[in-house]
Amino acid sequence: MSPEKLAFVGGTGPEGLGLAIRFAAAGHAVVIGSRSAERAQEAAAKVRSKVPRAEVDGRLNEEAVREGEIVLVTIPFAGHRDTLKALAPAIGAKIVVDVVSPLAFGGRQIKALAVPEGSAAQQAQALLPQAAVAAAFHHLDAGSLMALEERLEADVLVCGDHPQAKLRTMALAEQIAGVRALDAGPLANSRYLEEFTVVLLSLNKNYRAHTTLRIEGIARAGGRPRRGGKPAQR
């Protein structure tokens, strides 16, 4: 996989920053997007402090997505709809990887929020009809991503209806040391991935842990989907 320029919509939060650090370390050019150019540049400086050789910039979201070849969406769900609606012309037909889990943290319990489109990623696809949306990276712990010296032990589950977008997202995921990407089916499955984040956060609370997911039963060597990434039928 040749290095691609990756744009982060909302790359100043821990999840976006963590992924940006890992992908910069893997040799990708990274553009951190934010609603504030100043905060974008601060985040870019953080990436550079972890990965001194990084090719990284901070920009307004719209400029960031224009520059990027693949767009990663790492904003809080509260701004998901409005932000993507505004960015649709700039994103056009690019590959969009939605990382957002729509969660409510009110009270003592974390809950998944109902999304009219089904999931955050399905909402992204509805708002960006030209784009090829995949959903991935929901279950990687932000703190672990930022601790570049830590090797992750995680499977990244990738959903999507565009085979090429899915395969490129899977290839991207596997550039993070210790990560295996798995084809988790169509974009309609993204809701189950997004909502499962609640379970991992519950485990983190109960065990004071930073949990990630592993799937047992798929040989690591054989971890390629059948028939070019499209879910096969029985």
Place this chain on the structure above:
Amino acid sequence: MSPEKLAFVGGTGPEGLGLAIRFAAAGHAVVIGSRSAERAQEAAAKVRSKVPRAEVDGRLNEEAVREGEIVLVTIPFAGHRDTLKALAPAIGAKIVVDVVSPLAFGGRQIKALAVPEGSAAQQAQALLPQAAVAAAFHHLDAGSLMALEERLEADVLVCGDHPQAKLRTMALAEQIAGVRALDAGPLANSRYLEEFTVVLLSLNKNYRAHTTLRIEGIARAGGRPRRGGKPAQR
């Protein structure tokens, strides 16, 4: 943990049968329930053929749950509401472990079914207000459970609002060789567990595999929840 008598509501299907075999092998007395006494006895004979020393019987569902100390619900979701409603007097205040994932297999894709109560396990708790319902075992592959010579590699995520029911379910799960039980929070989280079954079935299809789940980031030795099974607050 002293052996308990376990009753299976709908123990003739692969998931119930697989769990019954594993628990019989661990020394529990098992009562397989079914709508048909004949099919219950056939299933009991299957358990006995795998575990010759098993203390196992086949009964009508109602007789089975009267005999059992812990009731495991392993019926298809289609019959979930009516079956539990009818069994409520016989179940009374027992511990009920709901294993059901409400899924629709129509067309090319598997989907999760919406449940008015939130999840199958929450529906069970609503129908059985005296009982202490936990949700668990959704992600263990039925075929692997039945292959007693196979060691599983899986974490069983357990949800529930009754701490004692949750702890006993966790202890039960860990009697299956290779299984670690984890406290995955309140019963409201059961929906995310049930629906995640769709993802594992998609992976099974895509990779011709029998997948199970592992959680990374919790030391196996430290795999005990804080404060007696109740989710702790930060």
